[in-house]
Amino acid sequence: MQANETSTVPGLRKLVVYRETLVTEAGARPARPVQQASAAAVVRNPWVRTGPSRDLSEEVARIAPSLARLLTDRLADALGGVAAIEAFGKAAIVGNAGEIEHGGALIHTPYFGNLMREFLEGESIICFADARADAGQPLVVPLWHKTHAATRSHYQTVSTRVPDAPRADEIVVVAAASTGPRPHPRIGDRATDPVITVKSLESVLS
Amino acid sequence: MKVRKIVTVVEEIRTEGGREVWPPARVAVVAAVIENPWAGQGFVEDLGPGIDETASDLGAMLAPQVLAALEQPAEAYGKAAIVGLDGEVEHGSALIHTLKFGDHFRKAANATTLLPAVEKRGPAGVVFDIPLKHITDATIRSHHQTVEVRIADAPHADEIVVALAAAAQGRPQQRLAALSTEQ
Numbered sequence: 419m420q421a422n423e424t425s426t427v428p429g430l431r432k433l434v435v436y437r438e439t440l441v442t443e444a445g446a447r448p449a450r451p452v453q454q455a456s457a458a459a460v461v462r463n464p465w466v467r468t469g470p471s472r473d474l475s476e477e478v479a480r481i482a483p484s485l486a487r488l489l490t491d492r493l494a495d496a497l498g499g500v501a502a503i504e505a506f507g508k509a510a511i512v513g514n515a516g517e518i519e520h521g522g523a524l525i526h527t528p529y530f531g532n533l534m535r536e537f538l539e540g541e542s543i544i545c546f547a548d549a550r551a552d553a554g555q556p557l558v559v560p561l562w563h564k565t566h567a568a569t570r571s572h573y574q575t576v577s578t579r580v581p582d583a584p585r586a587d588e589i590v591v592v593a594a595a596s597t598g599p600r601p602h603p604r605i606g607d608r609a610t611d612p613v614i615t616v617k618s619l620e621s622v623l624s
Numbered sequence: 625m626k627v628r629k630i631v632t633v634v635e636e637i638r639t640e641g642g643r644e645v646w647p648p649a650r651v652a653v654v655a656a657v658i659e660n661p662w663a664g665q666g667f668v669e670d671l672g673p674g675i676d677e678t679a680s681d682l683g684a685m686l687a688p689q690v691l692a693a694l695e696q697p698a699e700a701y702g703k704a705a706i707v708g709l710d711g712e713v714e715h716g717s718a719l720i721h722t723l724k725f726g727d728h729f730r731k732a733a734n735a736t737t738l739l740p741a742v743e744k745r746g747p748a749g750v751v752f753d754i755p756l757k758h759i760t761d762a763t764i765r766s767h768h769q770t771v772e773v774r775i776a777d778a779p780h781a782d783e784i785v786v787a788l789a790a791a792a793q794g795r796p797q798q799r800l801a802a803l804s805t806e807q
Contacts, residue, residue, distance in 0.1 A: 432637045433648075438775075439630040496632075556749075556776065577776035581751070 427484045429462030431588065434580050437496045443601035452598035454576045456559060457492035459485055459591050460583040463516040465523075474523040482529035489593035490537035500539050502597045505572040507561040508534065509547045509592040513584035521548045524591050534593055540564030553582050559594045571603035572596070625678050626659040628783065631775050632693050640796040649796040651771045652693035653754065654686050655704070655787035660711045661719075663782035671718040679719050682786055683728035690788040691732055698733045698790035700767040702756040705786050707745045708779035716743045716784050729788055735759035748777050754789040763803050766794035 437455040440448060464477040494500045508531070510521030524530060531544055545560045545567075556579040563569035576594045584590045616623065637649040661674040668674070691698060703726070705716025719725060726739050740755040740762075751774045758767040771789050779785045 431639045432635060434636075435632075435634045437632040439632075441627040441629055443628070554751075556774070558776075579774055581772035581774075 427459060427461060427488055428481050429464065430488075431460040431462070432580070432583065433460070433488070433492065434458045435492050435496050436576075436578065438576070440601055446602070448601035450598045452596060452601065453497055454561070454574070454594070454596040455493055455496040456576050456578040456592050456594040457489040457496070458578055458580050459489060460580060461485070461524075461589055461591060463513060463520055463584075463587050463589045465517070465520045466515045466587040470517070470519075474520070478523050478527050478529050482524050482527060483533055485524060485591050486530045486533035486537065486593075489591065490534055493593055493595045494538070497595060497597050500537070503538055503595045504563060504598055505561040505574065505596040506534070506538055506540055506542075506564045507545050507547075507559045507576075507594045509557055509559040509578065509594070511555065511557050511584055511590040511592075512548070512550045513586040513588045514550060514552060515586035516550070516589060518548055518550055521550075521589055521591075524589060530591075535564075538564060538595065542567035551584070553584060554579065557592070559592055561594055561596050564595075568608060569599075570605060570607045571599035574600050625661075625681050628657045628659070629778070630689070631655045631657070631778075632689070633771075633773060634693050635771065637796045643797065645796040649791070649793055650694055650696060651756075651769075651789065651791040652690050653771055653773050653787055653789045654690040654693055655773065655775065655785050656682060656686060657775065657778040657783055657785050658682070660708060660715055660782050660784050662715050663711065671714070675718050675722055675724070679722050680724040680728070682719060683725040686786070686788045687728040687732040690729075690790045694790045694792055696792035698735070698759055699793055700756040700758050700769060700791040701729060701733060701735060701739055702741065702754045702771075702789045703729070703739045703787065704742045704752055704754045704773070704789070705784060706750060706752050706779055707743070708781045708783045709745060709747055710781040711745065711784060713743050713745050716745075716786070719784065719786055730759075733759050733790065737762045746779070748780060749774060750779075754787060756789055756791050758794075764794075765800050765803055766798040767791070769795045
């Protein structure tokens, strides 16, 4: 969780890195020890007091790439390197003076998403959550496999929260990741599923 | 000691009051979610054996981790015990209010003062504030501060969250007159 990187993000107030190392779940050690982490940056919302017709693209190009760099650096650092990361997700919490669209602008364009994918050596679409909320509101961020999104064992979430953010004129931007699957994955996958249709389950549904 | 998970939080403040904070102000917390050693035993009169079994190991595990997460020498520190709903606050106090627990952190941080603490009981996801004070002089005002923590799924009713916190500096933009100016 390195102290002195030089990258600067316009309007950055604070940065919070959260990591969980699971030792046991349901009383048993998982087959693979897994860590989850989130990195959250609190930035000034550059579009507060602008109207819904305002073009967002200039600030996106200026702010989102440095956010992607900073947050993925911190994630990789917290989880033992990019190669250790198997699942990823992202999120934005917009302060109450902003639009959800402002959060989307920072996480849903290539200026953030493509860079996050490339920095974390992924291929999947990055799953996400967004919310408009007062400071201190928790948000659950979904994660899935960074190269094979349909890998069921890796569907998981991490809860993120910054105590004093976002203020009304701020946005919390989050990148999250995990080094492996859920602790005791045992709900099969697409390769082992039986064929299930409404017709095949007619007796159960009736 | 039965550990369910270890949680690490690092906060880095870059601006405060609209002004840059440089170097960034860093605060780290490391928390262990453990089974309450006295869970399911009714009222246990003598907590000594449970303390002996757990407190020193817990301190030895958490102290190096919180300093590693901070990545800088600690100037302020604090501790926490958050007891799940079926336990007593006394169970949390038993684990953290012993020299067996705190000495690991004091030694690792070259500290001399007592660790300020929060003890409370609450449900999983309860928010708690860990107070921090200067590691060698608890009267140094600039270093009085708190860090807020929440673990979404802990403590369960039969668990205790035990945490250590360390700060590399005082409050960002600290500018109160020293205690000595009022004496």
